[in-house]
Amino acid sequence: QVQLVESGxxxxxxxxxxxxSCAASGSIFSINxxxxxxxxxxxxxxxxxxISGGGMTTYGDxxxxxxxxxxxxxxxxxxxxxxxxxxxxxAVYYCNLVLFSRNFWGQGTQxxxxx
Numbered sequence: 001q002v003q004l005v006e007s008g009x010x011x012x013x014x015x016x017x018x019x020x021s022c023a024a025s026g027s028i029f030s031i032n033x034x035x036x037x038x039x040x041x042x043x044x045x046x047x048x049x050x051i052s053g054g055g056m057t058t059y060g061d062x063x064x065x066x067x068x069x070x071x072x073x074x075x076x077x078x079x080x081x082x083x084x085x086x087x088x089x090x091a092v093y094y095c096n097l098v099l100f101s102r103n104f105w106g107q108g109t110q111x112x113x114x115x
Contacts, residue, residue, distance in 0.1 A: 022095030
């Protein structure tokens with residue numbers, strides 16, 4: 001079984017920065033994809049950023065150039081640095097891990113950006 005524990009998030013003013021981290025435990029292998037998705041009420045969960053075990057990254061169009069995803073394979077941890085935050089970035093952010101085609105999700109952490 002895989003467990004994902006998120007930390008970070010909170011309230012920040014527009015233009016500010018915030019960092020998220022997600023630690024994975026359980027039967028983890030470095031050859032997996034980890035990342036972040038976000039969701040607001042009434043909308044579908046959307047991609048924020050994902051990173052492969054080899055460090056290849058993909059970003060959602062709305063966060064390109066502002067957010068940076070990274071990972072520490074030794075710690076099974078993925079990070080999301082969010083800069084130049086906008087009110088529209090307000091959402092619940094979910095950590096995701098894909099392992100052998102199975103999806104695992106964290107409990108979610110709220111990010112609120114005030115204008």
